[in-house]
Amino acid sequence: MGSSTADVVAGVRAVADAHGLRLSPREVSDLARRAETACDPLAHGRRPVLFAQRHARVIRSWHRGFPPVLLVGCHASGGPVDTLALGAPEHTARERRECARILHRLERAVVERDARLLGQAATCSALLNQARLPKPELPDLLEICRDVGGVGVQIAHSGTACAVMVDARRPDAVHRARDARTALDELGLPRTVETIWRNA
Secondary structure, eight states: OOHHHHHHHHHHHHHHHHTTOOOOHHHHHHHHHHHHSOOOGGGGTTSOEEEETTTTEEEEEOSSOOOOEEEEEEEOSSOOOOGGGTOOOOOOHHHHHHHHHHHHHHHHHHHHTOHHHHHHHHHHHHHHHTTTSOOTTHHHHHHHHHHHTOSEEEEOTTSSEEEEEEETTSTTHHHHHHHHHHHHHHTTOOBOOOEEEOOO
16 A cells, blocks of 8 residues: 555655655655655556566556556454564565566566456556565455356555455446445455555
């Protein structure tokens, strides 16, 4: 969700505005990184980017937006995550190969405007993260996604936010999202804001 980055970016922009300064997205990102050791690419707006969080640099960007998906969100169990204490992960060769496959799916999802591929990339990323910051509820989220005909699940790699993803272009998308919401409520998982993830 990038909630801590959102707070820092808002603070940086507010201070800059008070002093009549116009900072570039790169400058805002760098200040956010220095404040938290890592940041999300929120200063770069809604365009899809491949972002190095610990260097605050855009590695790659795409001119096309993500395919629109409904995110039916919740919070997994566990308290707040101390992101400053997490440290940089040491990835194995197998994990790096899996990340390359995830990136390939993501690129295809953007180029082809394919919500199914986007959901697959997000789900693979969630499964990969189970070795780092496991979500006990992930098997339940995957089952709900299958039951409602969703395209995948999304999780925060350094937080508790999760979501079932539904292709927003399906005629029955709202009904599928409502079914997902009911199932998540039955698990007793706290709600997050429901939104449509869409790019221009």
